[in-house]
Amino acid sequence: MGRPIKTTEEHIKDGTYRKDRHANRGVTLDALEEVSVPDGLSRDAKEKWLEIVPVLQKNGLVTAVDIPTLTDAFIAYGAAQDCLNAVLSNFSSIAEYWAQLNKFKDVDLIAKYNESMDIYKRTMEKYGVTPASRAKIKIQPKQEDEADNFIKALRGNG
Template identity: 25%
Template sequence: MKSIEQHKADGTYRKDRHKNKIDQSGFRVNEIPGCEDLPERAQDFFTELAALQIKSGQLTEVDIPALKILATSYSDYFDAVETLDIEGLIVGDDSPKLHPMNQVKKDAREFIFKLLREFGMTPTSRTRIISTDNIPQTAEEDDLTKLRKR
């Protein structure tokens, strides 16, 4: 679903349709939020992702919990990789089977990419994001509106 800002940028904003939508521009985050409750690796990743999202003008207060979950999943993925490096892919002598951390690694990787897409951090998902930096604040500032009045 498009934000109000995206509708305005696309020229599809209609006051009668979009008046009940919440404009999230007031919820924008301008500095990296605290993440001391996360594991150390997750803190580093969270800080990096938050900085990227803030720079692009996309991070809002309501995104922070999901971003923390993404960072934690990232940490879980690398914990699983390290465990597999140490313990090997196969466990059990009598009846060998795949190490359970293989599934943890696979699930974490899938979840990470799902959330990366949600945050517009993959090449294809990024094409759907419109920067809010150049969105006119009023209809009078919009060149297309001026052209239509001629």
């Protein structure tokens, strides 16, 4: 793995800044303070959203441009759960489902489940939801300004 890319500020501080190479490096997006559950998610997907997304949001990992990606991931999660629930409600086990599956006429719900969960897992890895991917994400602590400190002092929490 190569060395991490320096920010424009680091190049200026080190004296290595070149406008032709380092200007407009990266776009800074502000994290969302509040993230609501998107319309159209299944019950299972809403529950999972409320379990994961507020934690990501609290750590500053959710911006406005992340919402469509996260929504698609949770739609895939909901579809996966729907497939699994359909199999388990109609058969006593997955083995029984496999034994009775006519692959030429029926939709393979387990394959659809695996496909949907793969989409969900790959997206969640990008947000550090798995232990292995969490180690790769650097979270900068939220910097408090004077107004935050003043409000905390007024509340007695400072």
